[in-house]
Amino acid sequence: xxxxxxxxxxxxxxxxxxxxxxxxxxxxxxxxxxxxxxxxxxxxxxxxxxxxxxxxxxxxxxxxxxxxxxxxxxxxxxxxxxxxxxxxxxxxxxxxxxxxxxxxxxxxxxxxxxxxxxxxxxxxxxxxxxxxxxxxxxxxxxxxxxxxxxxxxxxxxxxxxxxxxxxxxxxxxxxxxxxxxxxxxxxxxxxxxxxxxxxxxxxxxxxxxxxxxxxxxxxxxxxxxxxxxxxxxxxxxxxxxx
Amino acid sequence: xxxxxxxxxxxxxxxxxxxxxxxxxxxxxxxxxxxxxxxxxxxxxxxxxxxxxxxxxxxxxxxxxxxxxxxxxxxxxxxxxxxxxxxxxxxxxxxxxxxxxxxxxxxxxxxxxxxxxxxxxxxxxxxxxxxxxxxxxxxxxxxxxxxxxxxxxxxxxxxxxxxxxxxxxxxxxxxxxxxxxxxxxxxxxxxxxxxxxxxxxxxxxxxxxxxxxxxxxxxxxxxxxxxxxxxxxxxxxxxxxxxxxxxxxxxxxxxxxxxxxxxxxxxxxxxxxxxxxxxxxxxxxxxxxxxxxxxxxxxxxxxxxxxxxxxxxxxxxxxxxxxxxxxxxxxxxxxx
Amino acid sequence: xxxxxxxxxxxxxxxxxxxxxxxxxxxxxxxxxxxxxxxxxxxxxxxxxxxxxxxxxxxxxxxxxxxxxxxxxxxxxxxxxxxxxxxxxxxxxxxxxxxxxxxxxxxxxxxxxxxxxxxxxxxxxxxxxxxxxxxxxxxxxxxxxxxxxxxxxxxxxxxxxxxxxxxxxxxxxxxxxxxxxxxxxxxxxxxxxxxxxxxxxxxxxxxxxxxxxxxxxxxxxxxxxxxxxxxxxxxxxxxxxxxxxxxxxxxxxxxxxxxxxxxxxxxxxxxxxxxxxxxxxxxxxxxxxxxxxxxxxxxxxxxxxxxxxxxxxxxxxxxxxxxxxxxxxxxxxxxxxxxxxxxxxxxxxxxx
Numbered sequence: 003x004x005x006x007x008x009x010x011x012x013x014x015x016x017x018x019x020x021x022x023x024x025x026x027x028x029x030x031x032x033x034x035x036x037x038x039x040x041x042x043x044x045x046x047x048x049x050x051x052x053x054x055x056x057x058x059x060x061x062x063x064x065x066x067x068x069x070x071x072x073x074x075x076x077x078x079x080x081x082x083x084x085x086x087x088x089x090x091x092x093x094x095x096x097x098x099x100x101x102x103x104x105x106x107x108x109x110x111x112x113x114x115x116x117x118x119x120x121x122x123x124x125x126x127x128x129x130x131x132x133x134x135x136x137x138x139x140x141x142x143x144x145x146x147x148x149x150x151x152x153x154x155x156x157x158x159x160x161x162x163x164x165x166x167x168x169x170x171x172x173x174x175x176x177x178x179x180x181x182x183x184x185x186x187x188x189x190x191x192x193x194x195x196x197x198x199x200x201x202x203x204x205x206x207x208x209x210x211x212x213x214x215x216x217x218x219x220x221x222x223x224x225x226x227x228x229x230x231x232x233x234x235x236x237x238x239x240x241x242x243x244x
Numbered sequence: 245x246x247x248x249x250x251x252x253x254x255x256x257x258x259x260x261x262x263x264x265x266x267x268x269x270x271x272x273x274x275x276x277x278x279x280x281x282x283x284x285x286x287x288x289x290x291x292x293x294x295x296x297x298x299x300x301x302x303x304x305x306x307x308x309x310x311x312x313x314x315x316x317x318x319x320x321x322x323x324x325x326x327x328x329x330x331x332x333x334x335x336x337x338x339x340x341x342x343x344x345x346x347x348x349x350x351x352x353x354x355x356x357x358x359x360x361x362x363x364x365x366x367x368x369x370x371x372x373x374x375x376x377x378x379x380x381x382x383x384x385x386x387x388x389x390x391x392x393x394x395x396x397x398x399x400x401x402x403x404x405x406x407x408x409x410x411x412x413x414x415x416x417x418x419x420x421x422x423x424x425x426x427x428x429x430x431x432x433x434x435x436x437x438x439x440x441x442x443x444x445x446x447x448x449x450x451x452x453x454x455x456x457x458x459x460x461x462x463x464x465x466x467x468x469x470x471x472x473x474x475x476x477x478x479x480x481x482x483x484x485x486x487x488x489x490x491x492x493x494x495x496x497x498x499x500x501x502x503x504x505x506x507x508x509x510x511x512x513x514x515x516x517x518x519x520x521x522x523x524x525x526x527x528x529x530x531x532x533x534x535x536x537x538x539x540x541x542x543x544x545x546x547x548x549x550x551x552x553x554x555x556x557x558x559x560x561x562x563x564x565x566x567x568x569x570x571x572x573x574x575x576x577x578x579x580x
Numbered sequence: 581x582x583x584x585x586x587x588x589x590x591x592x593x594x595x596x597x598x599x600x601x602x603x604x605x606x607x608x609x610x611x612x613x614x615x616x617x618x619x620x621x622x623x624x625x626x627x628x629x630x631x632x633x634x635x636x637x638x639x640x641x642x643x644x645x646x647x648x649x650x651x652x653x654x655x656x657x658x659x660x661x662x663x664x665x666x667x668x669x670x671x672x673x674x675x676x677x678x679x680x681x682x683x684x685x686x687x688x689x690x691x692x693x694x695x696x697x698x699x700x701x702x703x704x705x706x707x708x709x710x711x712x713x714x715x716x717x718x719x720x721x722x723x724x725x726x727x728x729x730x731x732x733x734x735x736x737x738x739x740x741x742x743x744x745x746x747x748x749x750x751x752x753x754x755x756x757x758x759x760x761x762x763x764x765x766x767x768x769x770x771x772x773x774x775x776x777x778x779x780x781x782x783x784x785x786x787x788x789x790x791x792x793x794x795x796x797x798x799x800x801x802x803x804x805x806x807x808x809x810x811x812x813x814x815x816x817x818x819x820x821x822x823x824x825x826x827x828x829x830x831x832x833x834x835x836x837x838x839x840x841x842x843x844x845x846x847x848x849x850x851x852x853x854x855x856x857x858x859x860x861x862x863x864x865x866x867x868x869x870x871x872x873x874x875x876x877x878x879x880x881x882x883x884x885x886x887x888x889x890x891x892x893x894x895x896x897x898x899x900x901x902x903x904x905x906x907x908x909x910x911x912x913x914x915x916x917x918x919x920x921x922x923x924x925x926x927x928x929x930x931x932x
Contacts, residue, residue, distance in 0.1 A: 057471075077468075077471040078471050078474050078476045081472055081474035089468075089469065093466055093468070093469035095462045095465045097577070098462060105458065106458055106459070106470070109473075151473075315705050315708065315709070378918060383705060384642075388851065388855065388913070389914050389917050389918070391848075391913075392910045392913040392917065395907075395909070395910035396914065399906050399907030402898075402903075402904065402907075403895065403898040403899055403901075403904060407903070513716075516712060516717075519709040523713075527705075527706075554721065557720075559713075560713060560717045
């Protein structure tokens with residue numbers, strides 16, 4: 003079981019200033035699958051991702067990634083261990099061009115041509131605005147750039163925070179297609195989501211958070227079938243997503 | 245998603261050129277007030293030279309601020325230290341400096357500058373380690389300790405060199421003026437403008453054409469994301485801090501040559517101008533810093549001629565006008 | 581006790597040692613002309629009085645609001661020049677003092693408002709930079725406009741007759757009450773009233789909002805407090821208090837000039853008083869100002885002695901030259917910010 007999990011959080015507690023946000027998070031992200039992290043606003047999903055990334059440090063508990071304990075590592079070292087992060091606010095460098103944004107993410111020094119063609123295939127808009135400052139992009143295009151930046155080099159684990167936030171349905175469709183492609187590369191993905199339809203169509207496994215804890219973990223298919231469970235965990239009304 | 249081609253997008257948000265016009269407009273507006281073309285040309289040249297020196301000093305400060313949110317009042321001390329350390333070589337190299345040869349003078353001056361930049365670079369490194377690191381992220385304490393550091397450095401200069409002003413003569417070949425018709429422009433001012441332009445061009449080159457420059461520009465915008473992409477911004481910051489301190493040392497030597505004298509308080513005097521420049525330009529912006537430096541210096545020279553008693557007040561007025569126009573400076577940096 | 585509670589606005593010193601120290605300072609200052617006769621002692625006592633007001637008013641900004649200003653000496657100078665130039669120009673009458681004070685207050689408040697308008701809105705760091713720029717411009721302006729201000733030399737002026745040393749109210753043997761003593765008590769009482777007034781302000785709901793803003797600006801905004809309004813008001817209040825301290829200084833010194841009012845050295849003195857005494861507590865300003873001014877007057881003599889005894893050695897005589905007082909202040913300042921951020925009062929309050 004522990005070999006199967008690429009990332010594992012054991013009893014992780016995180017404080018931000020006077021606030022105790024994560025209160026003992028237990029989470030295992032299996033290798034090679036897409037794990038959905040669901041939960042209400044303020045449940046601690048974003049804090050969980052930031053704690054994994056070392057942007058907040060856990061006050062107690064352990065974060066293990068690919069056989070190493072990374073709990074107290076500095077953020078750049080965690081990134082170099084093979085974790086790519088797409089933050090909730092996308093973290094786009096608005097004054098840098100699309101090309102420069104991607105160039106920064108390519109730590110090898112240069113962008114691999116084949117990989118770039120693949121990324122352009124996922125998000126054609128990026129090719130079009132290649133040498134424009136990223137600040138000129140629309141919200142959806144920025145989100146695409148943010149994801150492109152994460153995948154421009156192969157990584158072991160992708161942490162993606164609410165990629166559909168504020169996007170139009172058409173773009174969400176595009177996004178789903180892109181994540182399907184990414185899954186084909188046998189990447190491991192931990193994706194925070196509020197949009198249950200989106201989650202249902204992509205997730206292999208699921209973890210649901212509430213009040214700074216993981217309150218349910220299992221397979222996505224199971225949760226998708228069990229309306230009762232959805233209602234209890236997510237407060238979804240029984241027919242709101244028809 | 246609607247597809248708009250890049251040309252149209254660029255049209256929708258054109259490059260922000262308005263600030264570029266400020267210096268030419270100011271110079272044009274001053275011409276009728278000053279009256280005489282030759283006086284105007286002399287003042288403008290002096291202003292541009294002074295502006296370049298201020299830019300050399302201010303660029304380091306604004307980058308350090310942009311990258312790490314550190315406002316270093318100690319930057320003023322680096323200016324004085326650079327000039328005073330360079331002055332150590334004045335006597336040993338006096339033969340070279342007084343020879344009537346541009347080459348010999350240049351070599352000697354480069355030695356002075358190299359020494360000054362090494363000293364202030366090292367001082368900057370120590371300053372960052374000892375003074376700033378412990379209070380990193382705490383604005384209030386940062387301001388307080390860097391002010392304290394500046395005072396200590398300034399007083400140590402007095403301890404080591406005495407409180408009186410010292411002469412810092414120009415090398416022989418740099419003295420005098422070039423006369424074009426009835427316009428006389430001092431040689432050193434031309435040299436200062438050239439050095440300033442070289443530093444500016446070098447800085448733009450590094451910022452826009454190298455990976456380190458890319459990291460700096462990205463770090464100014466969003467430090468956290470640069471770290472999340474796998475780069476240790478702290479090392480980058482130390483590098484920028486040392487480079488900025490070395491530039492302050494260079495600026496200190498140039499300023500001393502401009503004034504042909506050294507005073508322990510010179511760093512503090514320049515620092516006030518540098519702050520005005522950084523505010524006018526937009527905290528963290530190199531382009532804004534360049535325009536701001538020229539604006540401040542040119543204004544100071546015109547005002548010094550037209551109304552000498554209120555010269556520094558004119559810079560405050562300039563700052564007020566710019567902030568009325570753009571409350572975050574000419575080129576506000578995103579996320580700041 | 582109830583009365584004391586009213587006078588101190590319910591803000592009692594938080595430790596027994598502190599209360600004792602404050603009581604000693606109060607009694608010493610109240611009886612200074614009789615306890616410590618002699619010109620220098622009385623000078624020191626008067627200086628402590630108006631520097632308590634100056635440091636406390638600075639603490640309103642630094643400690644209670646969390647913003648760093650370098651223009652405090654400018655306001656101090658505006659008060660000093662306001663009263664001083666009025667007395668110099670219009671003659672030594674109380675009307676001159678009043679008009680000069682009012683003019684100074686008006687100018688100070690307008691300047692504070694304008695500075696705040698430009699910088700408080702954006703970032704706290706802007707405020708530090710802009711105040712430094714404005715204050716140095718003002719200092720240069722004051723020395724340039726020599727027809728009005730007397731330039732670097734400043735102006736010596738005469739004060740209303742009751743305040744002059746030659747005036748004698750009462751003479752009984754060795755015991756005499758002259759104009760100097762009257763001036764001293766005027767300053768002492770004014771400083772006391774101003775200090776208690778500030779104590780009232782920081783313990784009012786207004787003061788608590790300020791501290792709330794300092795602790796968490798976003799939260800205060802979210803609760804509906806317009807932080808910019810609160811900061812502007814406290815900025816003006818602090819400027820007005822510094823102006824009044826400047827008036828008191830001018831009345832005592834019978835002189836006004838850049839070196840005693842506008843110089844950056846004085847700004848550093850104020851910073852040090854507040855930091856050493858303890859930021860965010862007005863009692864800290866009292867302790868800080870008292871210790872600082874005593875040290876300034878008596879330690880400099882010690883430095884002179886050290887410097888002399890080190891004569892012949894390299895560098896040491898210069899290091900201990902009384903004029904290098906500022907060097908040691910700077911070192912002390914940096915060290916206290918690192919190791920002693922709560923100041924003396926903070927340390928004492930923590931011990932109870």
